[in-house]
Amino acid sequence: MNDTRAIQTALENRRSIRAFKPDPVPEDLLAEILKAALEAPSWGNVQPYRVAIASGDQAIAIARELNAKFETATRVRKANLVTKLAALLKGGVKPDGDFNTVIKYPEELRARYRDTGMGLYGVLGIDRADTAARHAQMARNFSFFGAPTALFIFCEENLGAYGALDTGAFIQSLALAAQERGLGTCIQAALATWASPVRTRFDVPENYKLICGVSIGYPEDEPVNSFKPKRRALSELTLKAKA
Ligand SMILES: Cc1cc2nc3c(=O)[nH]c(=O)nc-3n(C[C@H](O)[C@H](O)[C@H](O)COP(=O)(O)O)c2cc1C
Structure with missing residues (x-):
């Protein structure tokens, strides 16, 4: 029988996965997924994106470098002024990303961000006051949550x-x-x-900017992977017409 609600089911079931099995993602399967994603609509069909695929040793090397940067940046943030200046002069600590990833949320969005973070830590059994455990969880981002492959997504800058x-x-x-595909x-x-x-490991054109990464792999059967943060009510989504 034809599953006429396949898209609805897929939308409801997709969740951010934050615990992966180490099993590699077959290259042909990844190619199939990227090809499917290329069906997405884009302005004038220009498809203004490029993807750096990091797997195996490449993924391990990038993860190691990102983790080192994260640990140093965290240490420096907590250090005294002299240590901060010394680290800045040495370089490699300050974010060198193409976009600012440290966002100051407007009041309207802050509560949702906080609730999602608290919900996630709750599922992970991390106490809000446990800064070491929170730091360790944040650090797992840079090891791709155990995924064997990370996709680094670049976006052409001229389209804004x-x-x-x-x-x-x-x-x-x-x-x-x-x-x-599981x-x-x-x-x-x-x-x-x-x-x-x-950028040092891939040939990235200057006009392509790193907008985010996507960790990809086979999900572990862990509670964190079934965490489902709440969505806005429709009444909070739609705008009221002016009287
Ligand atoms: C642009 C973007 C950036 C995100 N960055 C992170 C991130 O750095 N680390 C992380 O664990 N999750 C990140 N997420 C996942 C979101 O936290 C997640 O999509 C949101 O909480 C909704 O949960 P769901 O994806 O499970 O439905 C990001 C999602 C998007 C769309």
Whole structure:
């Protein structure tokens, strides 16, 4: 029988995966997923995105470099002024990503961000006051949550917001195509904090900017993977017409 609600089911079942099995993603399967994602709509069909695929040793090397940067940046943030200046002069600490990944949320969005974070830590059994455990969880971003492959997504800069819009449609298509094939994904802005570990290893055109990473692999059977953060009510989504 034809599953006429396949898209509805896929949308409801897709979740960010934050615990992966180490099993590699077969190259042909990944190619199939990327090809499916290329069906996404884009402004003038220009498809203003490029993808750096990091697997195996390449993924391990990038993860190692990102983790080192994250640990150093955290240490420096907590250090005194002299240590901070010394680290800045030495270089490699400050984010060198193409976009700012540290967002100051407007009041309206802050509560939702906080609730999602608290919900996630709750499922992971991490106390809000346990800064070491929170730090360790944040650090897992840079090891792709154990995924064997990370996709680094670049977006053409001249299209401005429309390039990012197109890239978003591409990424969601990619996530759903992966899910249909038994794979999980986590879209991660954290992976765009530092661009140099990827730029030094891939031939990235200057006009393509690193917008995020996507960890991809087979999901572990862990509670964190079934965490389902709440969505807006429709009444909060739609705008009221002026009287
Ligand atoms: C642009 C973007 C950036 C994100 N960055 C991160 C990230 O750095 N780390 C992370 O764990 N999740 C990240 N996420 C996942 C979101 O937290 C997640 O999509 C949201 O909480 C909704 O949960 P769901 O994807 O499971 O439905 C990001 C998602 C998007 C779309």
